[in-house]
Amino acid sequence: MSIFFLSLFLFATSLYVSCTNLTAYDVVQKYKLPRGILPEGVIDYDLNHKTGFFKVYFNNTCRFPIEGYKVKYQPIVSGFIKNGRISRLMGVSVKLLYFWLSIGEVTSDGQELELSVGAASEEFSVHHFDRSPQCGCGFYCRELKFSF
Template sequence: MSILILSLLLFATSFYVSAQNLTAYEVLQKNRLPRGILPEGIVDYDLNPKTGFFKVYFNNTCQFPVDAFKVKYEPTVSGFIRNGRVTRLIGVSVKVVYVWLNIGEVSREGDELEFYVGAASEEFPVHRFENSPQCGCGFYCRELIYSS
């Protein structure tokens, strides 16, 4: 009987440790979100598995273009993550004309991602976010290297 209890404890401990060793990108994917909604360069993250509250840490502010927009990630980004959705997002903004507006939510519906900025939203295909953008050049880094 004690061997069974010991085995169960070892299994539970190894499961907890492996769950804690997920990268922030793997946490996104586990929640049906593509890794590309966060740029490369995460240095650490915190996640409360009960509430879904998370914080992602970068060394610096990260900016890059996405189509006609410019996107900015602050050194700390936080929000609540659950299956297919990030809510109460803080630390991510988009430049529209001359004004920076906060992106407050990201939601996945099928093969579409919807980004909410106040009452407005914009949809993009999920496949565009399969890879994480890089600070400075975003999703277009390879194109800049090959066109040089």
């Protein structure tokens, strides 16, 4: 009987360890959002599983172009995450004309990703976010390297 409890304990411990070893990119995908909504360079994250409140940490501010827009991630990004949605997002902004506007919400229906800035929003195919952008060059790093 004690072998059964020992086996159960070891299984539960390994399950806990595997859950805590998830990267921020894994967590985003677990919540049915594409990994590419986070740029490369996440150094750590915090997540409250009960409330969905999260913080993602970067070493520096990260800026890159995406689909004709300029996007900026602050060193700390936070918000509330649940399946297919991030609300009350803080620390991510997009440049429209001469102004930086905060992206407040991200939603996904599995095919489209909608980024909301106040009352305005823009939809993109989730396939554009299959991979994470890199600071400086976004999704177009290879094209930029070969164009010099």
